[in-house]
Amino acid sequence: MAEELIGKVLVFKQHRGIITETEAYIGFDDPASHAFKGETPRTKIMFGKAGFSYVYLIYGMYHCLNIVTEKAGFPAAVLIRGVQLSDVSKLHLDGPGKICRHMGITKAHYGIDVATSEELYLGCIKQTLAFSKTPRIGIKVATDRLWRFLAKSEKG
DNA sequence: ACCCCGATCGTA
């Protein structure tokens, strides 16, 4: 799903943009995942059905948006790390904290079903984007896994 | 009650 989401459209309220960068956090054997140590109130949504938002606060200052994937009982999520805004600014939001800060996404938007919500959802465009795979960044473990996906022409 | 630390970002 992290690969699939490259080139899809992220819509939140009046904001929309093409997803240019994602990271995957998968299952019980991924030590970089918040779900690795088991289910907690914060990570509960990751253990549920796919298609729900997982928003968390990081470093006391920034929010990060994920989309839960995989079947219930198997924790996984895709972190949205990069978005190219579709408005006239064409601003490239580079980093999960910047995306949420710009769009106003907070923990209040935890657990939204993106399949039915009219506030937060995903869309398609006709073209697909080529992408590259790299190690995930900002983590200190499991950096050998190529679970970061970056649209071509993005640096990194 | 206390402590450590983090899927970040802006500034130096």
Add this chain to the structure above:
DNA sequence: ACGATCGGGGTT
């Protein structure tokens, strides 16, 4: 390279 800033989660 570093500090800001605070909640989550484990430990006392």
